[in-house]
Amino acid sequence: MGIFEQQPQNIKDFLLTEKSFFENEKVIIYEDKTKQSRPGREIKLTNIKNKNISVKIGTIENKSCPNTIYLIFTFWVDIKNKEVLSKEYGDRFDHFITRELKKELNNIYKNDLREILSSNALFPYYKDNIYITDFTDNLNYNDKRNFVSIDLSLNTINCDEKNKKKYPLNHKPKKGNLELYNEILKVVNLICDSDILNGKGKFDIFKRKN
Numbered sequence: 001m002g003i004f005e006q007q008p009q010n011i012k013d014f015l016l017t018e019k020s021f022f023e024n025e026k027v028i029i030y031e032d033k034t035k036q037s038r039p040g041r042e043i044k045l046t047n048i049k050n051k052n053i054s055v056k057i058g059t060i061e062n063k064s065c066p067n068t069i070y071l072i073f074t075f076w077v078d079i080k081n082k083e084v085l086s087k088e089y090g091d092r093f094d095h096f097i098t099r100e101l102k103k104e105l106n107n108i109y110k111n112d113l114r115e116i117l118s119s120n121a122l123f124p125y126y127k128d129n130i131y132i133t134d135f136t137d138n139l140n141y142n143d144k145r146n147f148v149s150i151d152l153s154l155n156t157i158n159c160d161e162k163n164k165k166k167y168p169l170n171h172k173p174k175k176g177n178l179e180l181y182n183e184i185l186k187v188v189n190l191i192c193d194s195d196i197l198n199g200k201g202k203f204d205i206f207k208r209k210n
Helices: 009-015 082-112 114-118 179-194
Strands: 003-007 025-031 042-047 054-059 068-077 130-134 145-155 202-207
Touching: 054 179, 068 082, 068 179, 082 114, 082 130, 082 145, 082 179, 114 179, 145 179
Parallel strands: 003 130
Antiparallel strands: 025 042, 042 054, 054 068, 068 145, 068 202, 130 145
């Protein structure tokens, strides 16, 4: 079912050891040209529907034929009904609320993404995908919002040496095949539409710290 981890690690570093769902999508491109023949690519999505989430997608590999794609979601959380819950759970509150956040975040991969990723032509390696959540060990440390990130690494059909057709990470219609990019946007859309990222769980979601 994929690899679940909660650790302070960026997926890019980890990998080293409708037109399209957002019409007229505005993207900011970062390209690593240290290897001119195999530059990576990072795209910052700016027009997603959920305005409380920052999203970046990209690859550290050859953008013309990437084996893996990373998706990074960042946001800030605050505990709902904090006083009521702290009285209800007493000394167990810190452990309870941290466990609840981890559970709600993991439900995104286990529930929201199961249908699209468990049988996907462009991302066919469901059990090899890597899903990492990162947040503080004690959400109740102070009255401030807490930073959270979700890093998802997806293995693409390009990993299959028998597959003759190669799929680039391309977001511009004039520059070629958009199939991989459009499929990534479906995944992004599902994550951003999840209950927790829309504040329907035990947490309020914010784009910024204050």
